[in-house]
Amino acid sequence: MDKILEVKDFSKSYGSFQAVKDLSFEIEKGKIVGLLGPNGSGKTTLIKSIMGLMSDYEGSIAIAGNAPGVAANNHISYLPDVPHLPRWFKVSQAVDFFKDFYADFDATKARNMLTQMQIPMDKKIKALSKGMKEKVGLSLTMSRRAKLYILDEPLGHVDPASREFIIETILKNFNEEGAVLVSTHIIADIEPALDKALFLKQGQLILNEDVEKIREEKGCSLDQLFREVFKNVY
Amino acid sequence: MSTKSNLTKMLKHDFSFSYKVFFAMFAGVVLVFFALDMFLDVPIYAVTQFRALLMTAGITGVVIASYLQILMFFQRNFFGPEGYLMLTLPISRGKMLFSKILVSFVWFNFMMLLAPILIIIITPPIGDFWAAVGRVLSDPTLYIVILKVNLAALALITLLFLTITFANSVVFGKKVHGVVAGVVSAGVHFFFLWLTVQILDRPYELIQVARERPWGTWYENVPVAGLNNGTFHFERVVQIPLYPEGYFTSYQQGQIDFLFIGFAVGVCALCIAGILYLLKKRISLR
Numbered sequence: 001m002d003k004i005l006e007v008k009d010f011s012k013s014y015g016s017f018q019a020v021k022d023l024s025f026e027i028e029k030g031k032i033v034g035l036l037g038p039n040g041s042g043k044t045t046l047i048k049s050i051m052g053l054m055s056d057y058e059g060s061i062a063i064a065g066n067a068p069g070v071a072a073n074n075h076i077s078y079l080p081d082v083p084h085l086p087r088w089f090k091v092s093q094a095v096d097f098f099k100d101f102y103a104d105f106d107a108t109k110a111r112n113m114l115t116q117m118q119i120p121m122d123k124k125i126k127a128l129s130k131g132m133k134e135k136v137g138l139s140l141t142m143s144r145r146a147k148l149y150i151l152d153e154p155l156g157h158v159d160p161a162s163r164e165f166i167i168e169t170i171l172k173n174f175n176e177e178g179a180v181l182v183s184t185h186i187i188a189d190i191e192p193a194l195d196k197a198l199f200l201k202q203g204q205l206i207l208n209e210d211v212e213k214i215r216e217e218k219g220c221s222l223d224q225l226f227r228e229v230f231k232n233v234y
Numbered sequence: 235m236s237t238k239s240n241l242t243k244m245l246k247h248d249f250s251f252s253y254k255v256f257f258a259m260f261a262g263v264v265l266v267f268f269a270l271d272m273f274l275d276v277p278i279y280a281v282t283q284f285r286a287l288l289m290t291a292g293i294t295g296v297v298i299a300s301y302l303q304i305l306m307f308f309q310r311n312f313f314g315p316e317g318y319l320m321l322t323l324p325i326s327r328g329k330m331l332f333s334k335i336l337v338s339f340v341w342f343n344f345m346m347l348l349a350p351i352l353i354i355i356i357t358p359p360i361g362d363f364w365a366a367v368g369r370v371l372s373d374p375t376l377y378i379v380i381l382k383v384n385l386a387a388l389a390l391i392t393l394l395f396l397t398i399t400f401a402n403s404v405v406f407g408k409k410v411h412g413v414v415a416g417v418v419s420a421g422v423h424f425f426f427l428w429l430t431v432q433i434l435d436r437p438y439e440l441i442q443v444a445r446e447r448p449w450g451t452w453y454e455n456v457p458v459a460g461l462n463n464g465t466f467h468f469e470r471v472v473q474i475p476l477y478p479e480g481y482f483t484s485y486q487q488g489q490i491d492f493l494f495i496g497f498a499v500g501v502c503a504l505c506i507a508g509i510l511y512l513l514k515k516r517i518s519l520r
Contacts, residue, residue: 015408051322053519056404074324084318086251100243101323 002029003062004148004179005050010059012045019045020203023059027148027179032170032193034211034222035183037200038230043183044081046200047152051078064147074103077146081153081183083133087126091119091136098140110143113169130157138166142173149180155189163189187223197222199229240325244333249340252307256300256341260348263296267355293349300345301394304338308395313402317519327513331506335392342387346380374470375488382491385498386430392505393426399509403516426501433497438462448482456487464493 003026010023020042027033035043048054050061052068066072085094091114099107114121117135125133134157141149151170155163163186171193174180184190197214199207206229207214211222218225270288311320311334320330370376401415438457445452457467467489473481 048519053318053321053517055515055517070324070326073322076322078318078322080318082315082318084315086316086319088251097247100247101240101325 003027004029004064005181006060006062007046007050008060010046010049010057010061012042012049012054012057018203020057020200023200023203023205025198025205025208027181027196029179030176031195032174032180032182033196033198034187034190034194035181035198035200036185036187036222036226038185040202041200042203043200044152045203047150047181047183050150051076075147077102077141077144077149079137079141079149079151079154081156083125083130083137085125085133085137085140087124089125090122091125091128092121094125094136094140095121098143102144104145105140106143106145109173110139113139113143113173117165131159131162134158135162135166138169142169145175145178147175147178149174149178151180151182153184154182155184155186160189167193187226188221191222194222199226201230240323241329241333244323244325244330245336248307248311248333248337251311252303252337252341255303256344259296259299259303260344263292263348264351264355267292267352271355289352292352296345296348300341301391304341304391305394305398308334308338309398309402312513313398313519321513321517321519328510331395331509331513334395335388335506338391339384339388342391343384346383373472373486375486378488378490382494382498385495385502389426389498389501389505392502392509393423396505396508396512397422399512402518403512404518405516409518430494430497433494434491436463436493438465438467445485446483448476456485457489461492464491466490466492 005027007026008024010020011018012020023042023046035046037043045054049057050063050068052072061068063072064075066075089097095107095110095114098105098110111121114136117132117139119128119132119136119139125136128136134154138151138154141151149170154166154170158166167190170180170182182190182194191211194211196210197207198205214222214225220228267288310316312330321327323330397415397419400419401410401412403410439462440455441458442453442455445454456469457465459467459469467487470486470488472484472486474484475481
């Protein structure tokens with residue numbers, strides 16, 4: 001199978017604090033992978049390093065054969081866990097911005113998704129609620145034909161009904177020649193969409209397994225296993 | 235998509251990010267000056283102390299506000315939440331930085347145009363205005379001054395950008411503390427300021443020359459023409475108007491300070507190299 005993301009012996013420290021230690025995994029084409037763990041387990045550190053927003057780490061990261069940087073950014077569609085669109089942008093300007101910089105961006109698809117989500121195109125980003133901003137970000141991200149989609153906590157700021165819609169949007173719109181890496185701690189909603197789960201605990205990968213296999217071998221859902229594994233962390 | 239077109243698009247977006255604020259600021263100052271000039275009850279042909287104070291305050295305010303806008307734009311675009319968008323674009327950080335510096339440079343020069351506009355508004359000219367404008371624009375020393383001011387501004391802008399980048403970096407595995415960043419930045423700025431003063435305040439070889447004026451012979455100490463301690467000195471003949479009529483021949487000194495120009499270019503290059511190093515190797519977006 002084609003490897004979209006390869007992480008080998010990835011370690012990252014903040015001074016004397018080891019945030020992530022010896023992380024190694026691969027993501028193949030066509031897979032939706034959940035990067036799961038409680039707050040502070042190292043999920044965002046890993047994602048930022050993949051995106052080139054954090055340097056000075058050990059180990060190697062390759063996205064479609066490219067190290068984090070300009071060439072890799074052409075292949076990654078990234079939704080961060082913070083509102084990242086300029087506040088003074090109108091929604092339509094955000095669409096135009098993505099169209100300008102990403103050759104694989106489908107502006108028509110983005111506008112259709114935004115219309116379906118009932119987001120006015122002439123409204124400024126700063127006037128939108130948190131949930132609406134999340135939806136705008138997701139629409140822009142999923143309107144690209146990228147090789148790797150990285151979604152950092154896409155379900156965090158939306159109501160339960162909208163979460164279902166977001167998961168459907170991810171499933172319907174991702175490029176099947178690519179892969180999706182979703183970081184979240186809201187497992188129950190995302191579980192049906194996942195092919196593979198990576199459990200991160202205190203910076204270490206403690207589980208790297210197909211979701212179906214987990215259910216067969218453990219006899220429980222991914223959500224139940226997550227609660228069991230991380231019950232003493234909080 | 236070619237890298238050249240990506241840079242053009244970055245420039246387009248950087249201008250569109252910033253133009254409203256700068257236009258509003260400049261238009262606001264010009265309108266305030268118009269209003270004050272219309273309603274202030276002072277003799278129209280007198281450049282009073284109040285008018286001079288007003289002009290100085292206006293220009294200083296715009297300069298400070300413009301610099302702050304330029305710095306906030308850089309900070310927000312790279313190190314605020316927008317950094318998650320900007321720094322993950324398929325465009326190199328070098329080209330992004332070049333775009334920010336070029337946009338800042340354009341707004342700085344736009345701001346420099348404001349000073350003569352305010353002077354014209356607040357101080358109605360005496361005599362033939364357009365002839366005076368023509369004399370000023372045909373003076374080569376004006377363009378040398380513009381070059382020096384622009385280089386100095388670029389050096390300052392890149393130094394301030396380096397300061398901001400340093401304050402948002404990771405050194406020895408830890409994010410730079412705000413106080414540490416402030417102290418280091420202040421130290422670096424004062425060092426370069428001291429160095430600038432040493433370079434600008436240096437002696438030139440002088441000779442005494444006699445000049446004929448309508449009121450008699452006038453003796454001046456002027457720098458030796460040609461390359462003189464890192465500066466190229468030249469002299470041009472100018473005709474100064476006499477009132478009520480006529481002109482007298484005078485001499486205007488000009489200089490191209492190669493040492494200062496080289497220093498300013500060197501500071502810019504050092505700062506840009508520093509920013510790029512920190513963006514590539516020491517960035518930590520929070």
